[in-house]
Amino acid sequence: MTDLTPPLAPSLSARARAALGRRNLVFVGLMGAGKSAIGRMTASQLGLPFVDTDAEIERVSRMTISELFAAYGESEFRELETRVIKRLLRTGPRVISTGGGAFINEKTRRQIERGGISLWLKADLDVLWERVNKRDHRPLLKTENPKQTLENLMNQRYPVYGLADVTVQSRDERKEVIVDEVLEAIVEYCTKGRKYD
Ligand SMILES: Nc1ncnc2c1ncn2[C@@H]1O[C@H](COP(=O)(O)OP(=O)(O)O)[C@@H](O)[C@H]1O
Ligand SMILES: O=C(O)C1=C[C@@H](OP(=O)(O)O)[C@@H](O)[C@H](O)C1
Numbered sequence: 001m002t003d004l005t006p007p008l009a010p011s012l013s014a015r016a017r018a019a020l021g022r023r024n025l026v027f028v029g030l031m032g033a034g035k036s037a038i039g040r041m042t043a044s045q046l047g048l049p050f051v052d053t054d055a056e057i058e059r060v061s062r063m064t065i066s067e068l069f070a071a072y073g074e075s076e077f078r079e080l081e082t083r084v085i086k087r088l089l090r091t092g093p094r095v096i097s098t099g100g101g102a103f104i105n106e107k108t109r110r111q112i113e114r115g116g117i118s119l120w121l122k123a124d125l126d127v128l129w130e131r132v133n134k135r136d137h138r139p140l141l142k143t144e145n146p147k148q149t150l151e152n153l154m155n156q157r158y159p160v161y162g163l164a165d166v167t168v169q170s171r172d173e174r175k176e177v178i179v180d181e182v183l184e185a186i187v188e189y190c191t192k193g194r195k196y197d
């Protein structure tokens, strides 16, 4: 007997995976935007390996990010971050979540531009603050007024994050919803071949 059931339409994950092809997907954006959490879930939906650059830096240096900042300062951390990201971009495809400063560094940004699709998870100050004030592992926020520091970083960095290929709004919404929006945005960007926001 012939099976007359119509073929199922490809799922959103499958369409996004096909659209991405051999390219890496690189999450950028400010601390608390959800790069690590949403990046990991997106990788799982795409069936791709996931790497968080902060975790990779901690693994190779056998130090925490806070220890690295304290022992060697931010500029040494950035050197290490650039080297790690360059290596990760060389093979793929994979999903890479960067630390908030990575895309701001010109050298690292050029590497990301060459090696993958950059996706800015954009969020309002209050959303970011709600998320980051629960933990204290971010050395840049160990200041007198961390919320003000975060706002200053927003003002400095948002024009640069705006150079990313794709922008998705991270907000007070379930992570699964944001992941679906990320997948939709990838399909849209890859099929239309232009900046998406
Ligand atoms: N859509 C979301 N809803 C609720 N919590 C979120 C959402 N996205 C991220 N988070 C939480 O916010 C915190 C910061 O997220 P994280 O992925 O570490 O951000 P980043 O890597 O951009 O600094 C984590 O506890 C994470 O689980
Ligand atoms: O914004 C930044 O410069 C940083 C963000 C952090 O990562 P998350 O954005 O994942 O918190 C981490 O790389 C380091 O503390 C510096």
Ligand SMILES: [Mg+2]
Residues within 6 Å of the ligand: 035, 036, 037, 052, 054, 097, 098, 099
């Ligand atoms: Mg992170």
